[in-house]
Amino acid sequence: MSLAEHGAVAEIVVDLAAVRANVARLRALVAPAEPMVVVKADAYGHGLLEVARAAREAGATWLGVATLAEARRLRAAGDAGRLLCWLALPGQDYRDLLRDEVDVTVYDTAELDEVLAAVGELRDTGPDVVARVQLKIDTGLSRGGSSSAQWPELVAAARTAEESGLVWVTGVWSHFATSDDPDHPAGDAQEAAFDAALAVAHEAGLRPEVRHLANSAGALLRPDARHDLVRLGIAVYGLDPAPGHLPADVELRPAMTVRTRLVMVRDLAPGDAVSYGHTFTADRPMTVGLVPVGYADGVPRHASNAAEVLVRGTRCRILGRVCMDQFVVDVTGLDAERGDPVLLWGPGDAGEPTATDWAEAAGTINYEIVTRFGGSRTRRVVVG
Numbered sequence: 001m002s003l004a005e006h007g008a009v010a011e012i013v014v015d016l017a018a019v020r021a022n023v024a025r026l027r028a029l030v031a032p033a034e035p036m037v038v039v040k041a042d043a044y045g046h047g048l049l050e051v052a053r054a055a056r057e058a059g060a061t062w063l064g065v066a067t068l069a070e071a072r073r074l075r076a077a078g079d080a081g082r083l084l085c086w087l088a089l090p091g092q093d094y095r096d097l098l099r100d101e102v103d104v105t106v107y108d109t110a111e112l113d114e115v116l117a118a119v120g121e122l123r124d125t126g127p128d129v130v131a132r133v134q135l136k137i138d139t140g141l142s143r144g145g146s147s148s149a150q151w152p153e154l155v156a157a158a159r160t161a162e163e164s165g166l167v168w169v170t171g172v173w174s175h176f177a178t179s180d181d182p183d184h185p186a187g188d189a190q191e192a193a194f195d196a197a198l199a200v201a202h203e204a205g206l207r208p209e210v211r212h213l214a215n216s217a218g219a220l221l222r223p224d225a226r227h228d229l230v231r232l233g234i235a236v237y238g239l240d241p242a243p244g245h246l247p248a249d250v251e252l253r254p255a256m257t258v259r260t261r262l263v264m265v266r267d268l269a270p271g272d273a274v275s276y277g278h279t280f281t282a283d284r285p286m287t288v289g290l291v292p293v294g295y296a297d298g299v300p301r302h303a304s305n306a307a308e309v310l311v312r313g314t315r316c317r318i319l320g321r322v323c324m325d326q327f328v329v330d331v332t333g334l335d336a337e338r339g340d341p342v343l344l345w346g347p348g349d350a351g352e353p354t355a356t357d358w359a360e361a362a363g364t365i366n367y368e369i370v371t372r373f374g375g376s377r378t379r380r381v382v383v384g
């Protein structure tokens, strides 16, 4: 680990062999449904282009991203496979994406009109582009997508555009609200609402190539929800999408390890209080180590006094508040020294916490732990 040489405060080690193994495992589990690997938000903090390449190698027939810019980055890097994006801002320029055969998601007729305008502009200047459009129906998340009230109108408008040869409706899809809780009644209700929406689309003459509803938890816990395609995010990164619910045989391997070094080690006397606000006070002689990452790098401040790191093979708890650039851990009795490696999280091979352990300590989800970590002061290292 050559942190000082690179001027980085921590290394994010991304194991692409784990990504490939997870994709292959998930692909086998969900077959005959196809796997879409979701690489939005810089592949949940793991590196967009590296993960995209590994996912394709492992058989991801589709990739999924949120924004148009993310799709553009993939195409610019040479990815030519099926690719869906689903979060456009008003007034965004669709033209290069349509030319590059990216599937774009449409939530309402205003978005469909923007796509149609872009097709018109492209045709004025040359190529006979047909926009690949996927329609999203909201089945109970009350987030993006058409309401069921507006669905018939959206479907009809899309069908008209398809008959004019301007678009091709390649997909109809929706998204679960509670798939990490298999006992929640909303899951069945959403599946039923999706079936109803598909029937409306079929009735209107649409014959989408893919129908899809499930994210990682949905794909693993609700086989009926797999349809033609499943959108796999967190599970690809080896993290449990539904802690406490996943069957043991799923066997995913966490792909991200975060490591740094202790910057100093010092002793505390009974009564010494630690970090801002003095939320921890030593009640005995203790030894503490200083870890040079903080909330500016994505360490959750809510992990104060709660999360653990691994030093010298031992789990060491954070003492006091996580600061912007640093936090303090309890290394009492470990003979720790300045420069000792510190593992924040990883697959757990050496006994280090997982991102899921951090999430539990910080009152959040493992998605947020890995996605937020990084930034200009850290360095990503790809292995495998």
Ligand SMILES: *Cc1c(COP(=O)(O)O)cnc(C)c1O
Pocket: 038, 040, 086, 175, 214, 215, 216, 217, 231, 232, 233, 234, 235, 241
């Ligand atoms: C992020 C996202 C996913 C992936 O969800 P996971 O729970 O990480 O598998 C799937 N679909 C949509 C629409 C998303 O935004």
